[in-house]
Amino acid sequence: MIWIIMIAMMLASWLVSWRLKSKFQQYSQIPLSSGLTGREVAEMMLRDNGITDVRVISVAGKLTDHYNPADKTVNLSEYVYEARSAAAAAVAAHECGHAVQHATAYNFLKFRSAMVPALSIASRYMQWILLIGILMLQSTPIPLAIGVALFALTTLFSFVTLPVEFDASRRALAWIDRRGIVTTQEHGMAKDALKWAAMTYVVAALGSLATLLYYASLLMGRRD
Template sequence: MGIYVIVILFMGLSMWVSWRLKSKFKKYSEIPLQSGYTGREIAEMMLADNGIHDVKVISVAGRLTDHYNPADKTVNLSEYVYEARSAAAAAVAAHECGHAVQHARAYSFLKFRSAMVPALSIASRYMQWIILIGIFMLQTTPVPLAIGVALFGLTTIFSFVTLPVEFDASKRALAWISSNNIVTQQELAMSKDALKWAAMTYVVAALGSLATLLYYVSLLMGRRD
């Protein structure tokens, strides 16, 4: 029963971390940035400062929908970040540009994660169905579940490879906004806190994926008893 409890705990922890992130983002979004820069301006300055001139900064709908798209070389900032002038906006805008810098510098973990995407897209499309079939057929044959576990293992590896990518992007972001006087020391502390909670969502997701993988492995191994 231990593995079931762990999976449930991670589900609860994930919800709590998500709530904390939204709470922190809301709090730091309401504090005006003394430099007066918008998220868009910060992103454009950071890209230019790193010699990146082929990446566009665009606005996308939603909240916390910010991301960097290496396929079309765009830094996508949510409407709550694009024109905002806050510590939260500065942190998010610079973080997404951190990914653009990684792309331009051929950061190894980003290259590895990008190489996994095609296989992962196929795996995620069929994985849950294969696992479900495997569980129903477990007493007959372990093959379908074993295949499902292997596919889920791929998604778990992807989750862990994502961690250094996210941590490195935040490190680049904080270093740049600090050294270029985009934020004050107090605002820098807020930016660090916001990015810390954003990173925690990835940590919990990776550990939750590992716990779920172990659960499926326990089902597969239990057939041998």
């Protein structure tokens, strides 16, 4: 049963990723009526929220957009940085939504950030510990139990990420409407693009949970 769920999650992940790229490509072809680039949208949203210590920079790759709280940068992929489309505006505003969360000490973002040091250590050793745990399962359950605990931490991180991402999109959509960045039709495109981006995090969290249940079932089976 667990294997069926894991395979279903893999297929769902592929489908959502394909759908996101398809939607982004579709909405990238439609010029933004306001004529603003992703960079200009980002800089405007930061100014409107009184954020003056965050830089907007361009990074290589596609769908590589992210906010880095460590150096306070909104990193926009090359296309989003320069493009004048509803998709670019949505992504740029979404990443600035994270900057606003940081500036206003949004609780879920604070919690997720506090988890990062422990998560970086866990992710470095987790796969090796799980492998050793499975190989040694017949003699001792301790390594696998440790691996399951570490994997549980990564799964928790995946689920804590969900409200952070949904809130950033909510802030982005509210702001681009209030500021008149998009028309009613463009708002629908922006909302749809961000919805599919958020779905990638939902599928990742569910996939992590399914994998955790698989390892936990191995551990419980050994104890039985």
